[in-house]
Amino acid sequence: MMNRIFTSIRASQNIAGSPRRACKDCGQPATKDALFDVGNGIAVVERYCDQCAKVIENNSNNRSSV
Numbered sequence: 396m397m398n399r400i401f402t403s404i405r406a407s408q409n410i411a412g413s414p415r416r417a418c419k420d421c422g423q424p425a426t427k428d429a430l431f432d433v434g435n436g437i438a439v440v441e442r443y444c445d446q447c448a449k450v451i452e453n454n455s456n457n458r459s460s461v
C-alpha cells in the first residue's frame with residue numbers, strides 16, 4: 396500500500412455533458428478535487444464536496460505538526 400501525501404485542493408472543473416461526480420466520502424455532488432502525491436512523481440485526484448475537502452485539508456495541517 397502506497398503512502399499518500401496530501402498536496403492541495405482545487406476547484407473541480409465542470410465539463411459540460413460529463414456526469415456529475417460524487418464525493419468519495421459522503422456521496423454528495425463533488426465540488427473539489429483533492430490532489431495527493433503517492434510518490435515516484437505520481438499524483439492522484441479524488442473528488443470531494445466542500446465539507447469533506449475542508450476536513451481533509453484540516454487533517455493534513457494537523458498531521459504536519461507531528
Ligand SMILES: [Zn+2]
Pocket residue numbers: 418419420421422423443444445446447448
Ligand atoms: Zn463529502
